[in-house]
Amino acid sequence: MGVLVSLRWWLVFGVGMCLLPLVVSTGTLRILVFAQFLAIFAMSWDILSGRTGYISFGHPFLIGIAGYTTAMLTYHLGVPLYFSIPAAVVATMIGSIFFFIPALRTRGTYFAVVTLAFMEVLYHLMQVVQPKLTGGTRGLSGLPTIILGAVPNYYLSFGVMFVIGVGLWLLIRTRLGTALSTIRMDEDAARSSGLNTTKLKLFAFMLSAFVAGIGGALYTHYLGSIAPRGIFDISFLFSILIAALIGGAGTIVGPIMGAYFLTLLLEFLRPYLPGPERYLIYGAITLLAYYYAPKGFHNIFGLLWQRLGALGRRE
């Protein structure tokens, strides 16, 4: 019953966002497209790191595999998008095995550093190994787009984000979702309760890569280009992490909230802080969020909702 009530909120959110193009400018929609792609990446991070506690600092590694796979297939071989995008998703899932192997032996900070190393390695590989194939430091541009125009791209990115969001949100409410979060809380206790944590972690890594793969491939074709400095940029990585953390890690809804908030905030700040100093705001937001609302916006809204409900009942 609780799930049905909450699904109603998803429906309200979906309908509201579908009506948005009627009232906002195309410029705002283009900003929202970025927010929605960021939400997809943040959810991908969340299902792995927010749920299982294996903090990934190298998520752009997965996104990069997807982006480069579809970019190279379409650019060099003229492979149609309906084939190159699924191929990119599969390649990302295979690539996630590189992430998974260290997770069998390392935890915590060590795992995070290893994933960061993977990102750095891919960053340099894309620049120096076979630059004719990858485009080297400049990357590849002139890639085919899926659809043209702000409104269709808004609906496409929103639709993909919405379906992934509802799917993952339902999943974390199942026994499987609960089992994944036991790994974060106490992996040894999970094992002693009979949970096969290795299989569970593999599932989380694959699912995270699946989502990152879809997001990475679509994002590349939305931009029509891919370059190592864009995809493996540290501020891109921080955007993903901070969106998930300030929204509420482990909740799926939180990263969506965080992605919209962060994207809109940065755009709002653009006239006042036009340069990269805007990104300084990331650090400040993270500190404030951790200090005052360590469980993120998701928790704040939840508490507000409970208080409103209590007030309503009293009256």
Next chain:
Amino acid sequence: MALLEITDLEVFYGKARSLHGVSLEVGAGKIVAIIGPNGAGKSTLLDSIVGLTKRTGRIVFDGTDLSRMRAPQIVSLGIGYAPERGNLFPFMGVKENLLVGAYRARKEIDKNLRMVFDLFPVLEERRNQETRTQSGGERQMVSLGRALMSSPKLLLVDEPTMGLAPRVCLDIAAALRDLNARLGLTIVITEQNVNFAMNLAQEVYLLETGRIRLKGTPDELRHEKYIVETYFGA
């Protein structure tokens, strides 16, 4: 007939040997206590039975050799493990914690949940309370309950009285006796509280520095000079 037979069990943490050729037997329907001081290897012994450590030697449970098995398979065979009370899932409610224990016994969830709530009524009252906000005694009850949710034939309980008030220790002892008498559950506990262990168990092993030093019934060990001098301070 022995439900659990351990022969020459050795466990290393790096180069340090934690268990030195430990051998013991646990008869079906018995309560067996492993007593010993901090660092004796009691928790390691239980961890090894459930497959949480790398070990050598032979562990046979109900005719099945566990030596090459991992924790999920071992729990499926019917061994429930209640680790020290810190090993709960702190941000989950009581019921959610219990349901994690039922991951490998899905068909009996309702029956087992009822059994746990009958055994510890306070858990039913606080079924939605996050375990990090519970008292030590309640957390121990959740830990025991979670192990029982897997429909075990053998229950392993690590230091059930650690840091608990005497009154709560009595409740835990009563629950374990009840499980043993009513359901015929075989129980292995580790304890530093020698009095508690001797009053509860039918057979006691003394484990020190990774070796079994003494074994016998509580009556036999109560008069053992070494036990009297070292553990009762007389």
